[in-house]
Amino acid sequence: MLELININKNYNPGSVNELCLFKDFNLTVKDGEFVSVVGSNGSGKTSMLNIICGSIAVDSGKILINGEDITKQKDYIRQRRIGRVYQDPSKGTCPSMTILENMSIAENKGKPYNLGRGVNKAKLETYREMLRPLNLGLEDKMGVQVGSLSGGQRQALALLMATMTPIDFLILDEHTAALDPKTAEIIMELTDQVVKEKKVTTIMVTHNLRYAVEYGNRLIMMHEGKAILDKAGEEKKSINTEEIMGIFNKISVECGN
Amino acid sequence: MALLLSVLEQGMIYGILALGVYITYKILDFPDLTVDGSFPFGAAITVRLINGFGVPAILTLPIAFLGGALVGICTGLIHVKLKVRDLLSGIIMMTGLYTINLWVAGSGYVAIFDKENIFNNSFVNSITPGFLVNFKNVIIIFLITMVAKYLLDWYMSTKSGFLLRAVGDNDTIVTSLGVDKGLVKIVGLSIANGLVSLSGCIYAQQQRSFEISIGTGAVVIGLASVIIGTSLFKKVTFFRVTSSVVVGSILYKACVAVAMFAGISPNAIKLITAVLFLIILVISMDRKKVKAC
Numbered sequence: 001m002l003e004l005i006n007i008n009k010n011y012n013p014g015s016v017n018e019l020c021l022f023k024d025f026n027l028t029v030k031d032g033e034f035v036s037v038v039g040s041n042g043s044g045k046t047s048m049l050n051i052i053c054g055s056i057a058v059d060s061g062k063i064l065i066n067g068e069d070i071t072k073q074k075d076y077i078r079q080r081r082i083g084r085v086y087q088d089p090s091k092g093t094c095p096s097m098t099i100l101e102n103m104s105i106a107e108n109k110g111k112p113y114n115l116g117r118g119v120n121k122a123k124l125e126t127y128r129e130m131l132r133p134l135n136l137g138l139e140d141k142m143g144v145q146v147g148s149l150s151g152g153q154r155q156a157l158a159l160l161m162a163t164m165t166p167i168d169f170l171i172l173d174e175h176t177a178a179l180d181p182k183t184a185e186i187i188m189e190l191t192d193q194v195v196k197e198k199k200v201t202t203i204m205v206t207h208n209l210r211y212a213v214e215y216g217n218r219l220i221m222m223h224e225g226k227a228i229l230d231k232a233g234e235e236k237k238s239i240n241t242e243e244i245m246g247i248f249n250k251i252s253v254e255c256g257n
Numbered sequence: 258m259a260l261l262l263s264v265l266e267q268g269m270i271y272g273i274l275a276l277g278v279y280i281t282y283k284i285l286d287f288p289d290l291t292v293d294g295s296f297p298f299g300a301a302i303t304v305r306l307i308n309g310f311g312v313p314a315i316l317t318l319p320i321a322f323l324g325g326a327l328v329g330i331c332t333g334l335i336h337v338k339l340k341v342r343d344l345l346s347g348i349i350m351m352t353g354l355y356t357i358n359l360w361v362a363g364s365g366y367v368a369i370f371d372k373e374n375i376f377n378n379s380f381v382n383s384i385t386p387g388f389l390v391n392f393k394n395v396i397i398i399f400l401i402t403m404v405a406k407y408l409l410d411w412y413m414s415t416k417s418g419f420l421l422r423a424v425g426d427n428d429t430i431v432t433s434l435g436v437d438k439g440l441v442k443i444v445g446l447s448i449a450n451g452l453v454s455l456s457g458c459i460y461a462q463q464q465r466s467f468e469i470s471i472g473t474g475a476v477v478i479g480l481a482s483v484i485i486g487t488s489l490f491k492k493v494t495f496f497r498v499t500s501s502v503v504v505g506s507i508l509y510k511a512c513v514a515v516a517m518f519a520g521i522s523p524n525a526i527k528l529i530t531a532v533l534f535l536i537i538l539v540i541s542m543d544r545k546k547v548k549a550c
Binding site for chain 2: 080
């Protein structure tokens, strides 16, 4: 279970550009939930993910994972139990390393990176089996540098790498936003499959309202640092895209967009 | 013949320096100017050990490497912990090391002509057949360079080496893997400067002297070697990049030797170095990688 308790976050405090993003923000994500988060630009979606992952510090408040306070924990220590896929496909993989090397390095997460061999040849077939269901032909490109793959191929690999080791949370930061509609669809289905298979608690930020409605079992809409809509379970199932679109347009108009 | 041997000897000695520069410049994407200080640091340690303490020559190699590694750790700590920009961290270390090198060596010029060194000691002399006497230096340098190259190749294929490659590529993923990216950078800088210092150690023994000015422009020689090597042998896979860097260094030394042979004054050597480096950069189109101050 993940809890954000009374989170306060100001950008540029004390200057004329001071921006209050979160004021006493609270959020609880239960184990096994697949939360879709939508909201306009600047509503605090990505900042929320960064706060969870430790990429940005909070001014006050507490972050708890299964009751353990991790507010002061360094980002890299936190991320040992978090898998994260970014909007930018190049952030989840190493471009100058091959697919085999990328998967090897990802599988070692949580274990020491010592002087043992970086690539375990015996694992080659296992990795190929993991890539085959993607139907992207990656299983035949094990020795190809990831930098030469397409954005969709890289993102599929990044998703796979983020979920290769046991993790408590999967954080998806607009991970389909940089892809063309067809590829985005493939990645989204793959995501759903992985989440269901691994039963991993997931928080997905997306700009695609249809994905937010179709996938996951909880939907949150954020606006100016607050969750203005939070539907889970049966309530979430009854919601449709038009309804969400309506609410979304309404808050956008209030903002003057 | 003597000229060719000299080019090979110096080319391979600077090849080890270039391996270090390769780690920082190409793998870590860190323009590390510490090199101008850690190269003479290795040389200073060596002359002090041989002259002052009578340490067996062979031991100067690992000690110089460790000394350089320590210097690299300092650069890394300044950059990572004190959050000083990469270029400035190197400049600070390079400047400070100038004085430290004078202290360690004792003065700006120290000769070790009459002492045993890795090329000239009772063991090496006893196993060298007569017809190989002229090639003794180049063979020993070749062996040390190969050991350094293969050790680096091996390290780069380990899990720890993978992290080093990842941190220069995309440091976000290192954090995602639950590893402190600052620590990985420090490790990389320490190996790099260890190699540079090792190169300085061999250089001092080949020249049989230490001179404070050998550090000036060392990083430029290293960068030029790396860029020549990597752009000439672009199409090869990673494991041979280290070889191409060493070959790049030999080619670079050959260029300088040709310039000197053509009658250019030794006083002009730094200007030649700078112009040559500029030409290499322009031809190789590696300009974008050179970060502006």
